Structures are given as structure tokens and as C-alpha cells.
Amino acid sequence: MSLDAYRVAVKVSLVENVTRGLGMMARHFRTTDAEAKVLEARLKSIGKLTVMGGALAMAGSYGLGLFKKPIEEATEYERRLAALRQMGLGDAQIADAQKFAEANRIIGTSLNDRMRLFVDAQGSFRQSGMSGAAATAAAKTMTPIMAQYEVATKMLSGDGQAAAEGSMRNLSKIVEMMGGLSDTNRAKAIADGVFKAAQSSGRMVDERQLKQFVAYGSSATNQLSLRTIFGGLEPIIGEMGGSTTGVGLRTGYNRVNGMLALMPKRTQEELRRLGMADGSGKRQTDDLARMQATDTIGYVQEVMRRYEKAGIKTQVDRERENAILFGTNGAKIFNKLMSQMPVILESLKAYDRAHGAQETANDPKSKALKAYMDLEAKEGDLKLRIGQVVLPYYIRALEMAASMLERVNAFAKSNPTAFKAIIGVFAAVSAAALVGGSLSLLVAGFRAFSLLAGPLRLVWTVMQIGAGALRYLGMAVFQFGRFLIANPIGLALAAIIFIGWSVYKNWNEIKTKGLEIWNSLKTAWNQLLSGDIMGAWHTFRGAFNNAWVLFLNTLIAGVNGILPKSWQIPKLAYAPNDQGAGAPQKPSAPSGPPPKAGSQVPASVYLDGRKVGQILYPHMGKDAARPNTGYSRFNPALAKPSP
Secondary structure, three states, rough: OOOHHHHHHHHHHHHHHHHHHHHHHHHHHHHHHHHHHHHHHHHHHHHHHHHHHHHHHHHHHHHHOOHHHHHHHHHHHHHHHHHHOOOOOOOOHHHHHHHHHHHHHOOOOOOOHHHHHHHHHHHHHOOOOOOOHHHHHHHHHHHHOOOOOOOHHHHHHOOHHHHHOOHHHHHHHHHHHHHOOOOHHHHHHHHHHHHHHHHHOOOOOOOOHHHHHHHHHHHOOOOHHHHHHHHOOOOHHHHHHHHHHHHHHHHHHHHHHOOOOOOOHHHHHHHHHHHEEEOOOOOHHHHHHOOOHOOOOHHHHHHHHHHHHHHOOOOOHHHHHHHHHHHHHHHHHHHHHHOOOHHHHHHHHHHOOOOOOHHOOOOHHHHHHHHHHHHHHHHHHHHHHHHEEEHHHHHHHHHHHHOOOOHHHHEEEEHHHHHHHHHHHHHHHHHHHHHHHHHHHHHHHHHHOOOHHHHHHHHHHHHHHHHHHHHHHHHHHOOEEEEEEHHHHHHHHOOOOOOOOHHHHOHHHHHHHHHHHHHHHHHHHHHOOOOOOHHHHHHHHHHHHHHHHHHHHHHHHHHHHHOOOHHHHOOOOOOHHHOOOOOOOOOOOOOOOOOOOOOEEEEEEEEEEEEEEEEEEEHHHHHHHOOOOOOOOOOOOOOOOOO
């Protein structure tokens, strides 16, 4: 056959085989395209179903969740009514209290807020011994004032301090002790004074401190003006506390006004010397006594003027004189009053300029705050109304659930054997559901992988077509191409057989060293968890090196199984289990005893090939006798070999 004819035959063969391959590819592409469309339709259906189910579940959960807050609001309202019933109020009084709370609408307060304040005031006044009707009337007086106070506090300080536990009850007690229940204007003025003192001090002086001051002060504070208590004495109460300030003023008042059965002679002498004593010489004058009871700041200023006139000008001298006149507890307060008089005078001016609770709550410039608080209050009222509608159904559901549980409990008591069987069946069904669910997840996973069958078939077809094209091209170019196609398979089979043979020959070493490598990996993991990062790195590197040595030794074992004994290759040595290349070396026994310290090494001297003498090298001997150590610890690499 001529060369041209051979070329024509090769071209014809290539065209026929390539055409056949392209046809196969086209058929597979069409099949794959159809399967892809079916898969796309299935995925869309699953997606729609998932979205629909998720949307319905979320809508149902959200819808039921909307009733949580209303039910809580209604429950809180019922709790307020239960508290009133516990206090002994009848149905008519409770209904009257509800009408009062609903009618007295205050911006920024919900119905639940007003009922809470009413209950707090009712409980506070009943504790003081009032009857039911009188306590209810006092609560009606205080509830609007407390609501204004709370709104103003919330506007300036937020919800946390406005709803502080007991603050409203303390306010009610202050108003009661200072005689504000019989006069609404007096009650409002007291509440405004408490509000000014609390806000100007950053709530360092709160309702509790002021209540203690009024309670402990007794005769020394009962007649003080609101300006003196909440403005002048606010810095002292903030520093010393309400009870300490009240007790100190009361002690000083009793000592200089004849309340002591035996007044100290030293006190009497100082009263006469300062011109403060009356005709008896055992108490101060009536004018000073009235000033002390009604105006503490003015009284202290008058005493300081008398001190100045008597030559008592320094703070040290004033404090000594205070101890003589007012006693230890009294001097504690009068010392502060005299040393901080400029601060107290500024506090009085600030008190006069400050706004009370009612002015703050009704400030027209605070529209944004009031609008936001009013929106919250209206939202609370709406939740309460919804909760009052839903609450009966919720209670009915709870009663049905309780009844069902009671029946189940009765059945369990009367039929213990059957109940045990039911519990066993339930446990078995739960276990089956657990196993079935796990299997379903496994099947779903396999099905998900099965979706890749189409693309994998396409890849396989392309590989087959490519292999066929290469095979035909090789046949056309050179006959040796067939060998090139078949040779990798043979090599792979030979490699698999050789690896199996090597593992068989080296199995004992694989089993032993593999376990050691696994233990080293666990040790590295524990070191990493305990924070020893460098130790974990060295241990892991040693395990990796040993694994590599084990792999090479396995190959060497396979080769040695074929070679004669004289030709066999020695195996590689393993590193210690917890060390790798470059890891810190641990101490180990030296391979041989070191030479004695101070020994000398002999050496022969030759001249023209003849031995002419022998000398000793002491430095060489000293170096040879050094310890087998490295820079910081024992290094076995420096040890001498065994003889």
C-alpha cells in the first residue's frame, strides 16, 4: 500500500470514529438535558412546599405568640385585684377602685400602671392602721400624684428607676407622715419636694432615705419647711443618710431644749456664755427653740454668729463647741452643716429653681418624650383589653389540661400494670421514631447523592469518548499507542499487589507502630486542648515523621521479601514517640561511660616515617571528658559510641 493510500485510510477511520463519538455525545447530552429538567422541576416543587410549610408554621407561631403579652398584661391586672381582695376590700370597693383607675387617665400611664400605684398606696396606708374606706380615700388622693411622679421620673431617668421596688410606697409614707393626706395641695407639694431632692442628687437621696429622715427626726424635723428638708438638708442626707441625719438633729434638739433629766453642767455653762440660755439656764430660749424646730439652716447660721461673737472662729473650735452643746450624734450633723454652709445655700437656690414632678410631667417642651410614653401606655391598654378577652379561653384550656392530667393520674393509680405497658409502648415508639428518623436522614442523604448520577454519567461518557478518540488516534499514528493505554492499568494492578504484599510482610510492625502513632496523635490533641501549643506541635511532628518512616519501612519490607538476604535493604530508625525533627531532646542514658575528668590523650610523633617520640594532649583529654550535654540539657547525640 502506498503512503497516500495509507493516509486516506487513516483519515477515513478517524472521521468514522469521531462521527460515532460525537453521535454518542449528542445522545447523552439530550438524555442529560431531559434529566436536568426533571430534576429542576422536582427541586422547584420541593422549594415551593418548603416555603409554604415554613410560612404557615411561622404565621401560626407568630399568631399564637401575639397573645403572650396580652395574657401577661391581663394576668398582672388580675393580680392587682387579688391583692385588693387580700387587703379586705369588698367587691363594691374593688369595682369603685377600677372605675377610679380607668377614669383618671394620665399621659404616660396605662390602666395597669394606675392600678399598680393604687394597690401600692392602698397597702401603704392600710399598714398605718386606716380602715378600708379611709385607706381607699387616701389611695385615691395619692394615685394621681404618684402617677405624675412616676411619669416625671421616667422622663428623666428611664423605666428602671421609675419602677424601683418600694419607691412609690415610700413616697406614700412620706406624704402620710408629713400630714399630706388631708390636703391634696399639701400632698402634691410634698411629692414635688421629694422629686426635686431625688433628681437633684442623682437619686443619691431617694424616697427611702427621705422617709427615714422624717421617721427618725421626730420633734426636730416634724415642723421643718419643705424647702429646708428637700433643699437645704439634701446634701447632708445624701452624705450621711436619712436615719443618721434625723437622729443627729433629734439628739441636738433634745440636749439644748431641756429634754434631758440631767443636763451636763458644761452644756449649761456654754449656753449661758453664748447667750443662748433662758432664765432657768437649763435650756435655750424659746425663740431659738422655735427656729431650730422650723428652720434648721437659719438656726445653724444664728449659732455660727454667736460662735463668732464669742471668739470661736475656726472649724476646729466650732466642732469642739458643737460636741459640748449637741452631743456626739448631734455634733456629727451640726459639724457638716457648718462646714458645708456655702453648699447648702446653693442647694436652696437650686431647689427654688427646680421643677416639681407635676411641672416636669406637663412640660410642653417634652412633647416627644410624652408622645412616646403615651404610645407605650396605649399599647399596654390594648394588650390588656385583648388579654381580658383571651384570658377566659386560656383559663379554660388550662382547666382542661389540668383535668386531663388528673384523669391520667387516676388511671395510673388504678391500673398500674396497664400504665407501665403504655409507658413501655411509648418508649418503644420513641426509640423506633429515633431510629426511623435517623434512617430517613440516611436515605435522604443517599437520595441527594443519587441526584449526582446524571452529571456523573455525563462525565463518564465524556471520558469514554475521549478514551475512544485517543485510542483510535493512537492506532492511526502508531501501533504502540495500545500499549500506552493498557500499561497504566497493569502498573496500577502491580502497585496494588505490591502494596498488599508489603503490608503482609510488615504487618507486625504496622500494628505496633501504628498504635504508637495513634497514641501520639491523641497526646498531641490533649496538649493542644490544655494550651501547650508547642508541645502539641512537636508531638504531632514526631508522629507524622514516624508515620512516614513506617510507610517507607513497609515498602522496604515488601522489597526485602523479594530480594535475597544478602541484597536486603536495612530499615529506617524511628524517632521517639513524642519527638520530631527539631523537637527538644529529652534526657536519656548515654551509650557509653565518659572519660574521667582530667585524663590525657596520648599521641605519637613521626619524622620521615619513623616514630621519634610520644606526647600527651591535656586539652584534648579535657574536651573528651566533658559531660554529654548540649546548650541547655543532655544531648544523646554527643555521647560516645559503645566500645
